[in-house]
Amino acid sequence: MNLKLCIPILAFAVLAATAFFPRFSAQAGEVPSPTSYKVLEPIRHGNLTVFPVVGPVSHDTHEFLTLDEGVRSGDVVVTEYGNVQGLRRGRIVPVTHEGAQVNQLVLVNNSKRPLILLAGEIVTGGKQDRVIGKDRIVPAESDPIDLNVFCVEPGRWTATSAKFGSMGSAMAQPAVRAKAMGAKDQAQVWSEVRKAQAGMASNLEASQAVAVGGTTSYARVMENGAVKQQVDSMAEPIERNYQSLIHELRDRNAVGVVVAVNGEIIWADIFASTELLEKYWPKLVRSYAAEAVVSRTSDHEIGAKSAQKFLDDMEGKREMVESEPGLYRHTEITGDGFKAFELTSLLPKTGFDVHLAKMAE
8 A cells, every 4th residue: 555645544543543541641650561551553664663652641841851961061071081080079189090991981960950861772982882781760950971882883893983972863673782782792782783884785786885884983974975875765654654653642642653664563653742852753763764774674563462462461570779879770571472661760859760761582
């Protein structure tokens, strides 16, 4: 079916399917269970399928700052570990360090708003580009904090800039995010970066493939003109159509997506509010599209029932909880064939899940 023709029908079906979800604001500390989310009929393009997800409650998230917003305004500074001395806020504190380290950066949030960091977000610059390995919340006007990161540029260890910027138009694709979040292994992250680079190069003409193969930077591969054209051609129809649905579904709490590639569910991203989803959507959809581009096989369809089952199953065999009292709680759940990661805000007047990421294994 022609995609343009099916979108109005889809929008009508989506709106009808969500009619029973009344809009109301959640009370502080009210966290919806996974089974209270509803998966809607999918949007498809090629071998990429995105299922919109709506929830029963809406949380107030306007106080939270994203990494892209903070870096763009200059309120958030990310630098190599060896530069920590110059970043102390309000007092001089002697610092002993051994210089820059591959899996460690330092961040300062100078804004008056708490900062959300999502695993998979990429910061570029310094001695190597890095990917953030874990969701977390950084308090407003923070002292320097250590960031657990993974290198996504194995071929460079020379400084290009003192500070890092953010890869604002994209984030690491699910295969790379999974190795950072789940495996927590640098060698496996590098392996996925190389696979992504090879996959992108294999879809290009010889002259363009040489340019992609000539860099070890994941960010530069994704920003290459030919690669960007491939990813955009996959992402833009879905981004545009779901963005339209987000506006239509604002009163029904559109909060996330379940993602399938080649007819197999691979990922879910769920947020506390439509506002947060809208902020992250442009970079998220390109990460899903990048995964689809490098893993093209079949494009058989999968239905909403399977996506709903994936989202509902949160029964874990093991849970690992890390908490910063009064700030956030991070819970890693390992179950049959999946891992899930919940970031819960513990700031005053919150107590809700800011972000839920779930990966198929």
